[in-house]
Amino acid sequence: MRTAGPAGIAGTIGRQGSPSPLDAQEAAGILERTRASVDPELRRAVESLTGSMRRIARYHFGWEHADGTPATGNAGKAIRPALVLAAASALGGSQSVAVSAAAAVELVHNFTLLHDDVMDRDATRRHRPTAWAVFGDAGAILAGDALQALAQRLLAEDPHPASSAAAARLAACVIELCAGQHADTAMEKRSPEEVTLDEVLAMAEAKTGALLGCACALGGLYAGASEEGVEALDAFGREAGLAFQLIDDVIGIWGDPRRTGKPAGADLMARKKSLPVVAALASGTPAAAELAELYGLPYEAGELERTVLAVERAGGRDWAQSQAADRMSRAMHELSRAVPDPEAAGGLLALAEFVTRRSN
Amino acid sequence: MRTAGPAGIAGTIGRQGSPSPLDAQEAAGILERTRASVDPELRRAVESLTGSMRRIARYHFGWEHADGTPATGNAGKAIRPALVLAAASALGGSQSVAVSAAAAVELVHNFTLLHDDVMDRDATRRHRPTAWAVFGDAGAILAGDALQALAQRLLAEDPHPASSAAAARLAACVIELCAGQHADTAMEKRSPEEVTLDEVLAMAEAKTGALLGCACALGGLYAGASEEGVEALDAFGREAGLAFQLIDDVIGIWGDPRRTGKPAGADLMARKKSLPVVAALASGTPAAAELAELYGLPYEAGELERTVLAVERAGGRDWAQSQAADRMSRAMHELSRAVPDPEAAGGLLALAEFVTRRSN
Helix, strand or coil: CCCCCHHHHHHHHCCCCCCCHHHHHHHHHHHHHHHHHHHHHHHHHHHCCCHHHHHHHHHHCCCECCCCCECCCCCCCCHHHHHHHHHHHHCCCCCHHHHHHHHHHHHHHHHHHHHHHHHHCCCEECCEECHHHHHHHHHHHHHHHHHHHHHHHHHHCCCCCCHHHHHHHHHHHHHHHHHHHHHHHHHHCCCHHHCCHHHHHHHHHHHHHHHHHHHHHHHHHHCCCCHHHHHHHHHHHHHHHHHHHHHHHHHHHHCCHHHHCCCCCHHHHCCCCCHHHHHHHCCCCHHHHHHHHHHCCCCCCCCHHHHHHHHHHCCHHHHHHHHHHHHHHHHHHHHHHHCCCCCCCHHHHHHHHHHHCCCC | CCCCCHHHHHHHHCCCCCCCHHHHHHHHHHHHHHHHHHHHHHHHHHHCCCHHHHHHHHHHCCCECCCCCECCCCCCCCHHHHHHHHHHHHCCCCCHHHHHHHHHHHHHHHHHHHHHHHHHCCCEECCEECHHHHHHHHHHHHHHHHHHHHHHHHHHCCCCCCHHHHHHHHHHHHHHHHHHHHHHHHHHCCCHHHCCHHHHHHHHHHHHHHHHHHHHHHHHHHCCCCHHHHHHHHHHHHHHHHHHHHHHHHHHHHCCHHHHCCCCCHHHHCCCCCHHHHHHHCCCCHHHHHHHHHHCCCCCCCCHHHHHHHHHHCCHHHHHHHHHHHHHHHHHHHHHHHCCCCCCCHHHHHHHHHHHCCCC
């Protein structure tokens, strides 16, 4: 029997919390088994590309170096495909029939990474130069376009009776991801005082929650879940995704760059309106005023510690952590609606806890 | 009975040729009827977007001005959707069931225009500033991504038994379009002597022929055509598309900017390796040497006339026009395989002649 309920998760999300070794092990096992079953499908799909599109995709997935020689690869943790398979399992379906759907979701995720890096001018991902930094903007944009097409091709060629509904849902999700990313880039151009917490939360739900929700929903569709079940799975993934984003933003400020692959404080230096920052700015505290002053001007060397402290003193970190706990609590509620049997829900629960415990 | 065979087409493609008023009228009628049946579906799809994605898409299609006020619109001639419907008709199918597929092809076409304009830094399309020039690169990239997703969503939600096969084929076509566009951008960075005619022809087939072929193939699929019939329709569209691109390149150098919406000679000023230019460079004539010298340096004011004349004297224009006639002849051969009854093939033939007669 699982004992981790909302209260337990809220308790372990704090900075002193440590993951239960058993849960962490379970999630690691699920992710490893997911990669073992989905990677061959993913590689087959990418290998069906030709020429430069294939080369850029191989590089992006970490399977090749920039010069085209093979690399040992670090294609990411495969959280989204794991959610597809775990959701299919939880609803009593077979994981093996949902492998194409899992690969399709991972292709969509990577298409958005390729495009987001171009728009955000991010030069590093997974400890390596981003695709646009190596192959140019056109290469990264087109390889992203090709991966979106590849995702839809996998579903269109999948004879499973749920594949059309899954394709429609994945396409609708892509549209939501685009709107979320555009809200994000538009937000960067506005002054910090103009941006509300509701806006950044809605943006984070579209940018991050939507695809995690879609992954769970696709697993449900492949397992023949009811419409209500599919919607509850989607809501579970969305809420867990929002918790994930909150924790990710916390890591972006207070995390260990050796573990995240990103320089600590980069978001603050770029004056990014991340969730803890917007919460801090909205706090009405003296620290909020200090932070607003700092954010009103471009970053200057040596200011990082002061900025981090201002966000912390204005309550940005505490807000983000309690908000993450709240989102996880909603996620658990949706999960119990979609999968009443706690035993069957175990895989999805372990994955949700895994993503929100990355800071530990 | 139609009389226009390959010889007739080859004869009318020359610069002195004028379109048969009847054929031109027929094509204009087909395009008008296509817009009347496909536009509502296209608008419904675009209206399903929200916020900034919808606004950018409406602007791109010419339905709105940059400030959001309604525009009378110039969303293009709808050649690709017309090919879908005409192919369905030619194979004895109903046009009305293929309307979603026609709209999907038009959405894909417009997604590639949005992205190509970003990559090529083209600031004008259809006599208006391009979407990236108005809404920024991120807006145009994301609106393009959303239109690709919308195209696949239309097919995934279409209950027609051919919709999955159509979705798979359209996705494969997008992948080919991406490879073609990347070959094009990569080509621009190479010196003119390094680029072969075979390469530019292959690039033009991927960039332009593939989607026209796919449009015809989708019409065939929706009409229940045999596998051979679908492939012949695809080949027909590809060859006609290549003829179209050849003529388009000719217009880009010798056409009337008031009709094309692009400044005359812009391709030459940008040192674009268009088909007539590469043919001219490969001709081994004194004019080729002059052209190579001009192309070896950035464009300088006043050089346009000399450059145009060099391409012409080196045979670039004649080659492009006879190559276009040759491609149209192959297109006719494929069409007769796919649709043996000339009466039934009339619509497709009129459309193919229309696109290759734009210079007149």
